[in-house]
Amino acid sequence: MPSRPEKQAPPEFFYDETEARKYTTSSRIIEIQAKLSERALELLALPDDGVSRLLLDIGCGSGLSGETLSENGHQWIGLDISHSMLDIALEREAEGDLILSDIGQGLGLRPGCIDGAISISAVQWLCNADKSSNDPKLRLRAFFGSLYRCLARGARVVLQLYPENHAQLEMITSAAMRSGFSGGLVVDYPHSTRAKKYFLCLICGPPNLSTTLPRAKGEDGGSCSEESDSDGENQTVRVQERQRPRKKQKMLQLTQVHLRTEPFLGNGYGEPKVYIYSSIAVSILEINLRWMDLHTTWVWCSNLSTLDPMTGFWGFCS
């Protein structure tokens, strides 16, 4: 039996009554879900004005992540494909509205009406073709395209996901970029294989440089609170030799680039613009660099110590 749940059966079948119940009675799962949701909400960086917003919880399941949204005073609409999970959300008296829907079919929501969205451990499910009619690429495009449309301009999305491999991550991120999102990937606890968590942070339209950009947790290799396993591989991130024409390459130390005072140039809608917020594996960096292909020279640093200490992200200039 494959270990990843999405390899076993489509979500609407995998999360049957038994599995849904198991999911929601395990205190360990509840705790992890709560932590991930709080982190996602933090990365969502809503304006700090105490006003409650209308948010989406994509793949809301039994309402564990929605509970975090409610506790923070927000209204939410939860979407999930598993009837059994939604039944448990009802039992748990989830405060948000629940909708049985398949995000791979696109979200049936009006344009510009949602203030933000989070998703915990759901989007990787779109990458599996369970039927011959399910093309993961088309489903990702339908999802991201409709998500982009229903969000207010400048709204953010934080998708926590478990990519199976880098090809899958690339498929997800490129679908998001093609739909008009800008953004980047935050990897918390990058040095730990078990605690490592991926958050794809997307901004609807061009990013606003005045807002604080999120930092990854545990990027200094410090111990992570949730699991103190000793698998810290102590990997250093190096930029590998690139197979590209020399003239296109321009390598600088990131510390020489004044990100705050020199805004990124020439970004129209739809043109890829990527920030990589945190210390990340080289291969992911490579993937992101590929989006930049035509329009950009890139800027990177050769090791983690040269990350901008203020923001902790890698930047690219057009």
Add this chain to the structure above:
Amino acid sequence: MRLLTHNMLSSNIKGVTNGFPLQLEVEKMVVKEVAFNGDFLKNIFPKIEWKALLDAAVAMGCGDLPENAEATMLDNEEFLRKFHHALLQLHLEEGALICPETGRRFPVSKGIPNMLLHEDEV
């Protein structure tokens, strides 16, 4: 499902150009008390399609809302209370949502609309 959500939902069927608003078929509705939050109402007001909310509230048996609404009315406590009630306290528990263009029926059971599309609708 609250009317807030109804006001955001639209029919997602392939080829449908105007899937909003979904018509309500009400078999059972319930009222659930929700804490009043004026800031949320003011924040969401510009995004609400008033006519759709008004019609939906009437379908749910609530005829309290004014025919038209403007942002200036948000300073009026009485208006806010009515808006709050219609938007957040009326729940469609059993019934259906009907696509305005195709007439396709999306059933609502235990307050959860089933918006799953058939393969030929995607």
